[in-house]
Amino acid sequence: MTTFDKITRLLDSRAVSFDVIEHPAEGRSDAISKIRGNKLSQAAKAMVLQVTGSTPEIRYVLAIVPGDCKVNFKNAAKLAGGKKASFAAPETAQALTGCPMGAVPPFSFNEELTLYVDKRLAGAGRVYFNAGELVRSVSLAADDYFSVIGHDRIADIAVPPAAE
Template sequence: MSELKKKEKSEDTRRTTQLKLKDFLEKMGIWYRFISKPETIHTADAAKVAGVDLKRLTKNLVSETDAGEHILLVIPGDCRVNLKAAAKALATKRVRLVSFNNAEEISGYPPGGTPTVGHKTPLKTVIDKSLLRFETIYCGGGSRDKLLELKTKDILKLTNAVVADIIKSKERS
């Protein structure tokens, strides 16, 4: 496949995932705001180019329990996940991150664009308790060139998230 064809296919896929996400949000009747930005994959880069607080921009980590259940771990962008704490919050032995390729297959969104809601397959969600201090938080907007701002209370309602302390303790602010 030529580079032009690959780029066109990538553009079509990006538009499709963003439309699915927008349709989901409208169907759920919740407030949202998309923010356009240059394409990024790392959270710190996304926060910088979009001009948002890294503490309010989430990392949405597609993961898997020891029983093979796919889950989403939602943590502040300036922190690292504590997988043992996540396992404890879910009353399971072990949680591990899945590969980028598997994350996209499971969620329906590319890493760097994964939102907290509206996944291809609904994912059990664990959100770090520190994010509850914010009225709104930012997450991937369905592609690497969009962010999505949502009300934290709506995320909790839509995902029925488990709220727990799942970041490395030395990073707690």
């Protein structure tokens, strides 16, 4: 089953209304937001992090932040019980998510990949994300997204854009 199918089945099983958007292949948050017509702050940008420090084992985190933010590595590491977080190697990220870079959705279907979502997305109204493919996105109400993933996944893991 593809990641796209897993997402749509999960949302259907929770009776969540969502839209599928077909578009040219694109994985960069700023470019795909322009194509889809959403605000960058509504884009759910997904990054796979590796966390080390408190034990010899490496833990992996799927960090979801608004498209106009950067990830707060220190906060992500602390949440995962480690001391240091960094981007996982692209091959590792693809192996853990089953998705090409730029197409990773804001859902984890791998028990080795712990999901944390920045609190700022809760105020987005709607969230938009590539759904396991570079040519298809999904949008849904932010409240519905958080009801599906669980409010215990909400954290402060983003660095907001600098005030201009």
